[in-house]
Amino acid sequence: MKSAKTTATDVLPAEGGLGNDALLEVDDLHVEFVTRAGLVKAVNGVSYSLRPGESLAVLGESGSGKSVTAQAIMGILDMPPARIPQGSIKFRGTDLLKLSEDARAQIRGQRIAMIFQDALSALNPVFSVGWQISEMFRVHRGMSKRDAMKKAVELMERVRIPAARQRVNDYPHQFSGGMRQRIMIAMSIALDPEVLIADEPTTALDVTVQAQIMELLAELQRESNMGLILITHDLGVVADVADKIAVMYAGRIVENAPVRDIYKNPGHPYTKGLLESIPRVDQKGQELYAIKGLPPNLLDMPSGCAFHPRCPYRQDNCVTDVPPLNEINLDRNSACHYWREVLDGSHG
Amino acid sequence: MSDIRPAGPLDPETQQSEALDQVAPATVPDTAQPGVPPSAQPKTKKKDGKPASLWTDAWYDLRRRPLFIGSAIMIFILVVMAIFPQLFTSVNPYDAATCQLIDARTPPSAGHLFGQDNQGCDVFAKTIYGARVSIMVGVTTMIVTALFGGLLGLIAGFRSGATDVILSRTTEIFFAIPLILGALLILVIFGRGNVWTVMLALSVLAWPMTFRIMRASVITAKNQDYVMAARALGAGAGRIMFRHILPNALAPVIVIAMINLGGFIAAEAALSYLGVGIQSPEISWGLMIADARDRFLEAWHPLIFPSIFLSITVLAFIMLGDAVRDALDPKLR
Amino acid sequence: MGRYVIRRLIQAIPVLLGATLLIFAVVFALPGDPIAALAGEKRGNPVVVALLREQYHLNDPLIVQYGYYISGVFQGNLGRTYANVEVSQIIAAKFQVTVNLAITALVLEAIFGVGLGLWAALRRGKATDSMILASTLILVSVPTLVTGFVLQLLLGVQLRRWTGGVEIFPIAGVSDGWISYVVPGFVLAGTSIAYLTRLTRTSLVENLRADYVRTAVAKGMPRRRVVGRHALRNALIPLITFLGADLGTLMGGAVITESIFNIPGIGQELFRSVHERQQPVVVGIVTILVLVYILANLVVDLLYAVLDPRIRYE
Numbered sequence: 004m005k006s007a008k009t010t011a012t013d014v015l016p017a018e019g020g021l022g023n024d025a026l027l028e029v030d031d032l033h034v035e036f037v038t039r040a041g042l043v044k045a046v047n048g049v050s051y052s053l054r055p056g057e058s059l060a061v062l063g064e065s066g067s068g069k070s071v072t073a074q075a076i077m078g079i080l081d082m083p084p085a086r087i088p089q090g091s092i093k094f095r096g097t098d099l100l101k102l103s104e105d106a107r108a109q110i111r112g113q114r115i116a117m118i119f120q121d122a123l124s125a126l127n128p129v130f131s132v133g134w135q136i137s138e139m140f141r142v143h144r145g146m147s148k149r150d151a152m153k154k155a156v157e158l159m160e161r162v163r164i165p166a167a168r169q170r171v172n173d174y175p176h177q178f179s180g181g182m183r184q185r186i187m188i189a190m191s192i193a194l195d196p197e198v199l200i201a202d203e204p205t206t207a208l209d210v211t212v213q214a215q216i217m218e219l220l221a222e223l224q225r226e227s228n229m230g231l232i233l234i235t236h237d238l239g240v241v242a243d244v245a246d247k248i249a250v251m252y253a254g255r256i257v258e259n260a261p262v263r264d265i266y267k268n269p270g271h272p273y274t275k276g277l278l279e280s281i282p283r284v285d286q287k288g289q290e291l292y293a294i295k296g297l298p299p300n301l302l303d304m305p306s307g308c309a310f311h312p313r314c315p316y317r318q319d320n321c322v323t324d325v326p327p328l329n330e331i332n333l334d335r336n337s338a339c340h341y342w343r344e345v346l347d348g349s350h351g
Numbered sequence: 352m353s354d355i356r357p358a359g360p361l362d363p364e365t366q367q368s369e370a371l372d373q374v375a376p377a378t379v380p381d382t383a384q385p386g387v388p389p390s391a392q393p394k395t396k397k398k399d400g401k402p403a404s405l406w407t408d409a410w411y412d413l414r415r416r417p418l419f420i421g422s423a424i425m426i427f428i429l430v431v432m433a434i435f436p437q438l439f440t441s442v443n444p445y446d447a448a449t450c451q452l453i454d455a456r457t458p459p460s461a462g463h464l465f466g467q468d469n470q471g472c473d474v475f476a477k478t479i480y481g482a483r484v485s486i487m488v489g490v491t492t493m494i495v496t497a498l499f500g501g502l503l504g505l506i507a508g509f510r511s512g513a514t515d516v517i518l519s520r521t522t523e524i525f526f527a528i529p530l531i532l533g534a535l536l537i538l539v540i541f542g543r544g545n546v547w548t549v550m551l552a553l554s555v556l557a558w559p560m561t562f563r564i565m566r567a568s569v570i571t572a573k574n575q576d577y578v579m580a581a582r583a584l585g586a587g588a589g590r591i592m593f594r595h596i597l598p599n600a601l602a603p604v605i606v607i608a609m610i611n612l613g614g615f616i617a618a619e620a621a622l623s624y625l626g627v628g629i630q631s632p633e634i635s636w637g638l639m640i641a642d643a644r645d646r647f648l649e650a651w652h653p654l655i656f657p658s659i660f661l662s663i664t665v666l667a668f669i670m671l672g673d674a675v676r677d678a679l680d681p682k683l684r
Numbered sequence: 685m686g687r688y689v690i691r692r693l694i695q696a697i698p699v700l701l702g703a704t705l706l707i708f709a710v711v712f713a714l715p716g717d718p719i720a721a722l723a724g725e726k727r728g729n730p731v732v733v734a735l736l737r738e739q740y741h742l743n744d745p746l747i748v749q750y751g752y753y754i755s756g757v758f759q760g761n762l763g764r765t766y767a768n769v770e771v772s773q774i775i776a777a778k779f780q781v782t783v784n785l786a787i788t789a790l791v792l793e794a795i796f797g798v799g800l801g802l803w804a805a806l807r808r809g810k811a812t813d814s815m816i817l818a819s820t821l822i823l824v825s826v827p828t829l830v831t832g833f834v835l836q837l838l839l840g841v842q843l844r845r846w847t848g849g850v851e852i853f854p855i856a857g858v859s860d861g862w863i864s865y866v867v868p869g870f871v872l873a874g875t876s877i878a879y880l881t882r883l884t885r886t887s888l889v890e891n892l893r894a895d896y897v898r899t900a901v902a903k904g905m906p907r908r909r910v911v912g913r914h915a916l917r918n919a920l921i922p923l924i925t926f927l928g929a930d931l932g933t934l935m936g937g938a939v940i941t942e943s944i945f946n947i948p949g950i951g952q953e954l955f956r957s958v959h960e961r962q963q964p965v966v967v968g969i970v971t972i973l974v975l976v977y978i979l980a981n982l983v984v985d986l987l988y989a990v991l992d993p994r995i996r997y998e
Contacts, residue, residue: 079901112904119902124895128994129917142905174993190903524702527974529936532954536710536966539958617827621940624829625955640829644944651837658830666825673821 025093026230027053027076027115027198032090034071034254037083043301045071047254048090053198053230058221060233060241060262062277063251066298069234072251073200076232077117078107094198113143116191120203122183126175132159132186133171139193158189162219181212185219192223199224200232205240217244238277242266247334250274253299253309256328260335270337270346272314308340316341409602409678419674425667432479433486442476444634449473456650468639468653469646477634478656484623484635485664487546489616492553497608500558504565505600509573509592519566522559530556531621538627549619549628557611564607568600575599602679609672613665620661636661692985696978700971701754707970708750711963736766753967762968771968775950779972781858782949785941786934788862788869789876793934794927796877801884801923806911808889816881823878828937832871832944839867856946868945872938876930883926887919894918921991928984932977 034046046068053059063069074080076092078099092099094115099107119125127135136158137151146154152171159167162185175183184204191199201220205213221244224231235241241248242262249259250273258271269275276294296313299305305312311321321340328336331346339345413419432439442449450472459466465474507518530553537552538544572578573596581595622628623637631638636657643653736742741749756763762771804816840856858864891897892915900914939951950969957965989995 077902079898108904108906110904111902117902119895119899121895125899127896127900127914127918129921129992131993138905139903142903142909176994187899520698521702523699524706527699527703527977528707528970529933529973529977531939532936532951532970532973533707535939535955536707536714536958536970540710540713613825617829620827620829624940625943637829640833644833647833647837648841654833655837658833662826662830665827666822669825670821 024054025052026055026057026095027232028091028093029072029076030091030093032072032075032092033088034068034075034080034085035088036085038302041302044304045085045254045301046075049251049254049256051249051256051259053232055197055230056224056228057247058224058231058233058245060235060245060248061251062235062238062241062248064236064298066253066301067251068254069251070202071254073117073202073232073234076198076200077115078104078111079117112139112191112196113194114196115198115200116194116196118184118187118191118199118201118204121207122180122187123175123207125187126183128175131172131174132178135175136186136190136193139190143194154193155189158193159186161192162186162189162223164189180208181216184208184212184216188216188219188223192227192229195227196229198230198232200234202234203236204233206235206237213240220244238281250277253301253304255309255338256336257310257338258336260331260337264335268346270331270335270342271339272316272341272345273310275345276313308338316344409675412678413674416674416678418670419678422667422670422674425663426671429482429486429664429667432482434483436476436480436483439479440473440476442473444472444476444480445632449476456646456653458650459652465656466650466652469642469650474639474653474656477639478636478660480634481636481639481657481660482664484546484629484633485616485619485661488549488553488619489612489664489668491546491550492557492615493608493612495550495554496558496561496611497604499554500561501565501604503558504562504604505569505592505597507562508566508569508600509588509596511570515566518562522562525556525559528556530618531625534618534622535625535627538622543630544622544628545633546629549622552622553615553618557615560611561604561607565600565604568603569596572596572599606672606676606679609675610669613668613672616661616668617665689982689986692982696982699978700974703974704754704757704967704971705750707974708753708967709746711966712746712749714958714961714963757971762971763964765962765964771964774965775953775968775972778948778950778953781947782935782938782942782951784858784862785865785869785872785938785947785949786931788865789873789934790927790931792866792869793873793876793880793930796873797880798884798923800877800881802888802916804881804885805888805892808885813885817885820878820881823874826874828871828874828940829944831874832868832941835867835871836944858947864947868941868947871944872934872941876934880923880926880930884919884923887922888915891915891919921988924991925984925988928980928987932973932980935976936973 028050029052030050032046032049033044036043036045049068049072051059051061061069061072071080071085075085075087076099080087087100090100094110099110102110126132130138133152133155136155137146137148140146140151140154141148144151156167156171159171164170164182164185170178175186178186184207188204199220204220205216208216217240220231220233223229231244233241233245245262247259247261248265249256250265250271251257252273258265258269258274260270264270265274266278269278273294276292279292280294294313299309299312305322307323308314308321308326311317314321316339318341324340326338326340328338329342330336331342337345437443450470451467452471454467454471456469457467457471465478468474468477503518507515533556534549534552537555538548541548541552578591578595581591586595619628619635620637620640623635624641626641629635629638631642639657640654640661643650643657647654741752744752753763762775764770765774800816800820804813807813836856892911894915896918897910897915900910905914935950938947938949939955941947942949942951943955950972954966954969957963957969
């Protein structure tokens with residue numbers, strides 16, 4: 004694992020506020036949950052980095068640790084039962100994990116913001132949407148109620164909520180799913196954060212609305228040059244928005260690469276499986292591919308490569324040896340012993 | 352309290368899913384489903400091959416709860432006390448010869464462990480014999496209200512429509528009448544109160560509680576898929592009601608019945624204290640408290656000892672109800 | 685909203701009619717002739733007795749008597765006692781006393797119940813939490829009868845001994861103003877405090893787990909604001925409705941407390957009227973208690989709509 008950590012971003016200096024330097028660097032992060040049944044290792048040495056204006060899509064099925072990583076970055080994990088035994092999360096060169104709770108609260112919401120999957124439950128049902136957006140200005144900027152409300156209306160207009168001025172005093176349940184997610188977005192970008200984490204922002208929405216929300220996120224990002232981490236289990240969603248993709252499986256990154264490369268030629272059997280299971284028009288009538296087997300049990304992880312029980316490329320050493328994150332090229336890695344064969348497409 | 356769950360040697364699969372269920376929804380949204388593949392289902396088969404039902408699971412769980420063990424032991428002792436008070440005291444408090452008026456209000460001593468009351472009778476013996484009335488009133492009222500309210504609740508929940516409306520409206524009327532006041536009026540009609548009239552008065556007013564719980568859980572059970580399936584397969588109404596719905600709707604009714612039982616015992620004491628319940632020379636804790644109250648600032652022991660027994664009895668039944676609820680509550684499983 | 689209130693009031697009518705009819709029937713069945721009881725030992729003048737029986741419709745069948753009674757109630761008239769005193773006049777002062785007692789109990793319940801529940805919820809799983817939960821179990825279990833006398837003994841006798849005869853909390857009667865209601869109010873509220881503590885704890889714990897609390901944390905809100913504004917505002921909804929509905933319960937359950945602490949409220953009055961065969965007073969008191977119950981439940985429903993914007997009444 005250690006030897007494999009030479010990713011492209013490691014070459015860059017960790018400090019300095021110049022435009023192209025890393026905004027956020029997650030390095031060898033581990034997160035575990037102490038449960039009555041035992042230790043659940045949800046994240047096992049995840050590293051990724053994000054530059055200003057860059058979009059990183061973190062892809063994986065539920066349980067892969069993608070959301071837990073995001074929650075660790077935000078500092079909203081409940082500890083206990085969660086704990087972070089190892090790793091660092093550097094934001095502009097400062098390790099967030101070493102900061103006091105007060106200092107983190109200053110970053111949270113103001114400099115690193117987050118959008119959640121289900122806006123209906125993520126918004127407080129008993130406060131008006133205007134109240135919830137304006138709270139950011141009142142608490143963090145000390146604005147008066149009236150000024151903060153004005154700001155809330157502006158933000159609602161910015162995320163294109165029709166008749167924002169009339170609807171600012173409405174409650175979350177009075178909005179449609181798409182509009183609610185727009186409110187969530189308005190709230191998260193209120194204080195111009197440098198990093199925005201969107202945790203499955205479109206999963207709960209209709210397909211047409213999904214596209215609109217993704218478009219809105221991309222547009223907001225272009226305007227503000229913020230870094231965007233897009234967490235999703237849906238490869239189809241990320242193609243147009245993301246610059247690079249990190250694929251997670253069983254708490255590890257199994258492949259990271261620029262978006263184009265992954266779609267063109269996946270470098271890990273799991274990524275390959277995910278791509279092949281996307282329904283496509285030109286394959287109409289054929290049986291849809293599905294990765295065989297079940298997601299791993301986090302309490303009882305398979306030995307060696309966690310993906311080996313489901314892998315068509317499996318060899319004997321996959322059962323015993325954990326594959327390192329091999330460098331395919333400067334900005335591409337794959338945690339597969341047989342990444343060359345996968346790239347060649349000689350199997351599966 | 353409900354959080355005390357001794358880490359017993361549960362079978363590993365049950366334990367695992369249980370733990371994840373508890374932590375997962377709140378804190379690990381991501382690991383909720385995947386941690387446990389569908390193969391590891393919470394309701395696993397026990398060794399004898401029979402599928403573990405809610406009841407066997409609950410029983411398995413209950414036997415390991417200190418709360419349950421404690422209350423069960425207390426209730427066992429109280430029941431023995433109610434049936435065979437002679438085992439605990441050689442004095443028969445119903446025999447007037449055992450009372451010496453000259454020794455009235457003598458504080459506790461070796462001869463009279465709890466002292467003597469205003470009539471010079473042995474408080475210990477009376478307290479022991481007082482268990483009978485409390486347990487009888489509590490248990491019979493619980494049974495009557497559970498059967499009556501439960502049956503009507505089952506019908507209302509199952510039939511819905513006009514039957515449900517009429518029954519539900521009727522319970523609202525009973526709910527509007529305060530329990531103790533209503534029971535007081537009913538008991539005055541009967542004249543001299545005894546165990547049966549007290550039981551009747553409480554039952555008349557208390558059955559709607561069981562009704563409501565039963566009705567609600569029947570409606571929930573009725574809409575479950577397995578009931579729909581049974582209906583689709585052409586099972587008769589009676590079969591659906593008693594084979595499919597009742598066993599699954601029973602848990603909350605049993606819990607409320609246990610907790611109510613403690614309440615009925617307290618209500619009996621209150622009514623006897625007010626002079627409309629159990630009448631002298633019958634022995635009841637409420638009556639003992641009433642007799643002792645006038646002089647209780649001089650002699651507190653004739654009042655305190657029945658009070659302690661009364662409180663412990665109510666506590667035992669409420670604790671039992673609590674323990675059973677925790678064991679049956681699927682949310683905690 | 686207005687239409688909803690009216691609809692609810694109309695729905696409450698059958699409950700009011702049913703409950704009062706039930707009580708009327710029970711009281712009607714009470715043994716003994718009220719007029720004879722009025723006349724006392726001497727046999728009354730048969731002409732006067734007949735006249736009185738006529739005046740109080742005692743010769744009519746039950747349902748007719750009830751008709752007279754309830755039409756009076758709807759005109760705000762609770763009838764007259766057999767001694768020709770307005771029932772409302774007898775009840776008014778007693779009612780005030782019981783209302784005072786119930787409100788004191790409600791305030792104590794809110795303070796202790798919500799306070800202890802919040803404390804337990806914020807210390808969930810710790811020793812404090814277990815201690816509070818254990819004490820609620822005991823509080824639920826010890827009957828009013830017992831807490832009443834024990835507190836009377838402790839505060840009336842022991843505390844007085846320690847303070848050298850100075851009475852801090854009066855333990856009988858209501859002659860000292862509001863302070864006289866504190867101990868009886870606490871005794872009356874006992875069980876409710878325990879239930880409210882548990883409800884508060886459960887409600888807050890559930891809400892602290894909610895997604896919107898996570899959002900509030902992610903917004904960088906200080907912990908105090910997350911708990912005090914976001915979680916608590918939601919957690920309060922069931923608590924306030926519980927408190928509202930409890931007012932009726934407390935008033936109806938006051939009879940024991942009133943008896944222990946010698947408080948001249950409607951519980952005591954009812955008890956006396958039952959024994960004196962003053963049927964009009966008995967029915968009047970129960971009618972009022974039923975009304976309080978119905979109104980308290982209506983207020984609770986309306987409060988719900990105020991507290992939870994998701995609920996709208998048409």
